[in-house]
Amino acid sequence: MQLELLNNEPATEAMRARLDALDEEPDPRQRRLRLDSLALQLSQALQRNQEKVERHAILDELEAQLGVYEEVPTGLLQAIANQREGQQEGPSLSDLRQAVERWCDQEARRLDGERIRTVVLGSLRALGYDVREGMQAGWVEGGSIVLQKAGSSDYAVELQDLNGRLRSQVVRFGDPDSPISDQQRRRDAEIEEQWCTAHAQTLADLRQQGMESQVMAKREPGEVPLVVLRSTSVDRIDRSIGRSDQPSQQQRS
Numbered sequence: 001m002q003l004e005l006l007n008n009e010p011a012t013e014a015m016r017a018r019l020d021a022l023d024e025e026p027d028p029r030q031r032r033l034r035l036d037s038l039a040l041q042l043s044q045a046l047q048r049n050q051e052k053v054e055r056h057a058i059l060d061e062l063e064a065q066l067g068v069y070e071e072v073p074t075g076l077l078q079a080i081a082n083q084r085e086g087q088q089e090g091p092s093l094s095d096l097r098q099a100v101e102r103w104c105d106q107e108a109r110r111l112d113g114e115r116i117r118t119v120v121l122g123s124l125r126a127l128g129y130d131v132r133e134g135m136q137a138g139w140v141e142g143g144s145i146v147l148q149k150a151g152s153s154d155y156a157v158e159l160q161d162l163n164g165r166l167r168s169q170v171v172r173f174g175d176p177d178s179p180i181s182d183q184q185r186r187r188d189a190e191i192e193e194q195w196c197t198a199h200a201q202t203l204a205d206l207r208q209q210g211m212e213s214q215v216m217a218k219r220e221p222g223e224v225p226l227v228v229l230r231s232t233s234v235d236r237i238d239r240s241i242g243r244s245d246q247p248s249q250q251q252r253s
Contacts, residue, residue: 189222
């Protein structure tokens with residue numbers, strides 16, 4: 001019965017022949033010794049077979065995880081193939097499993113980020129912000145983009161992705177050394193209020209697309225003076241606030 005569990009492994013026939021030969025052994029003591037030896041060998045073969053079955057099950061699971069994605073590193077696929085063939089080169093099964101899970105987690109985050117950026121920029125474009133071609137590609141982790149709205153040429157909104165968290169702030173173009181009048185403060189607060197409305201609509205659009213979102217930190221319009229940037233560029237939208245020499249403020253929404 002144990003031999004049948006080996007499913008015709010290469011050593012099965014040899015062990016079956018040894019088992020049949022026991023009937024011809026007249027010495028009971030020798031028969032017992034040969035039977036014990038055969039039982040031990042059979043137990044080891046069954047253990048190796050079980051380990052192989054379990055290893056292939058894990059490899060099937062890893063391939064299924066990678067199969068969700070269109071582009072998979074060839075190194076991971078080759079390592080899985082080597083494990084199936086029993087080759088010793090390459091990472092161990094445990095290390096391979098961790099590598100696959102780590103890559104899948106990173107790739108899922110990357111794809112989620114792309115999807116979020118697409119929805120956010122599409123929502124802001126619909127709200128009248130100047131969203132240009134190529135902005136999504138430029139909006140990478142740690143990077144930032146600047147958007148302006150028609151009628152607000154002296155203001156812009158900076159968006160930045162910080163490890164999956166959207167940081168946003170309103171900035172104003174002008175002379176940083178000029179004193180701020182009460183009228184300017186009111187205008188700054190008004191522009192921030194407009195951004196709060198747009199921000200809320202963007203969050204609603206994300207939720208409508210099945211993506212959870214929440215405000216982690218918030219400051220009310222006018223609570224903190226805007227960052228003022230000196231700009232002589234005609235095309236202010238293409239300026240990267242993240243590379244400017246001005247200090248950054250906390251997220252506002």
